[in-house]
Amino acid sequence: MQLSQIARYRDAAFQLPDVPSWLPPERHHDAAAIERHCNDLARAGLVGHFGNEDAAERFLARRLPLRAALCYPRTLDDRAAGLASLAVPTALADEAFRAPGVRDDPERAAVLRDRLLSVLDDVAPPAGFALGRLLYTALSRTTPRMPPAVARRYRQAHRETVECSLHEAAEGHDDTVLDFATYLGVRRTHHAAHRAAVLTEYAIGVDLTRELSESPALAAARDLAVDHLTLVDELFSFPEECRAPRSVSAVWVFVAHEGRTVQGAVDKLAGLVAAAEEDFAETCARVLHGPLGERGDVLLYLRELGHLMSGNLHHHRFVRGGEAACVPSPGPGTAPGVPRPASPA
Structure with a gap:
């Protein structure tokens, strides 16, 4: 199915599903x-x-x-x-x-x-x-x-976002709907989430440039946070963007390649957000059981990646529906901890 064929779905009725989250929100x-x-x-x-x-x-x-x-x-x-x-x-x-x-x-x-x-x-x-x-x-x-290494990575991530924004604008006239793997690869580079993840290090005063390059588990945790931000932004921006279908859109990917209804595609996207949280928790556990597990700066970083994910989600909820339900942070000097899924009730 081509992008031009998707145009008939742009007036389809749908509702954004609730997105359950175990990540504790703070401000x-x-x-x-x-x-x-x-x-x-x-x-x-x-x-x-x-x-x-x-x-x-x-x-x-x-x-x-x-x-x-x-x-x-x-x-x-x-x-x-x-x-x-x-x-x-x-x-x-x-x-x-x-x-x-x-x-x-x-x-x-x-x-x-x-x-x-x-x-x-x-x-x-x-x-x-x-x-x-x-x-x-x-x-x-x-x-x-x-x-210096964090500054270089931040500016480079920003440069990549600018370059990809230019390419995405040019590809906006392409009638081909990307498959999901290609879509996610494009969004991982273009989306500002990677840039946001670098800022996490600056926020808490750490430099994990070497550790992120040498530890697959730590890099995977970072990448899952990036994916979570990307998918959450896609989900909550869809109501405003649905009338102008574009090839770099998860919802239209699922409609075009999986034959889903718009509601079914939106529901799948929400499910991927929840799955990214679960995968993030499992990956944090791998880091904790590895050689970096006793490092205070690594624990701080994992905790703040969790806050990055929850903060983005709750900001979208705030913009759409009212004050974000979160508590003030106790401050940067508190003991680090990595968020984990709550036990089922």
Whole structure:
């Protein structure tokens, strides 16, 4: 089934299923102040980017700094505001390739790619490039404080996201629906989740560059967290994106390749989210029983990957249905622990 044939399903009725989660949600203890600070920092740049205050306020209403406070609840206090300030410009950069006038203009999209890559190479953008100024300012507050290897990995993950955003915009005109394995490979590279996972190390003050390259189990835990973020974002963004089918969409993959209804495809996607949590717990157990199991920095990292997953899920729930049900973090100095599935009632 081609993408053009899927168009007949875009008006199909469906409901997002409940997504059970055993991951304990938290938010940073200074979340409210951090969000106010980040909004004040970004507002003028957003007005410059969108050209009007209403669009800027609509973007801020998505409360992306709150997402950072949920995804990184144990962030060290001296870097919490700086880390959260990345939330607005990075999302804005990811979405800029889908903006009208860019997604249908390969030359304009390539220019945007080059300008963003220049910012990621630490070149100050011109005053008229509001998005670039926002991103440059946020990067200047964070990357100099990262361990050099973590900073390199973060900037590289961001570069890959920019490159893949350009390719995805170009492939938006392709009528072929990807199979699931290809889809997941594309999303693992393009999606911002890998970049978010690198920030987990910065948030808690560790550098696991070598360990992630040498321990398959630790890298697998990281990759499962990346997959979880990707699938959750796909699930909760589908109601807004269903009227414009695209080849890089898990729901349309299941409709096209497995003959599922839209509701059946959405249900399968929710099931994959739950399965990713279970696989994450099993993989954490493998790490704990291996040579890294007694390392405090590794335990902190695994715990924070769990918070990254739960924070993203609960932020989506908050945006759709009200205040996220989570408790303030007790702070970065508390004893580490790796979340595990609760015993059945």
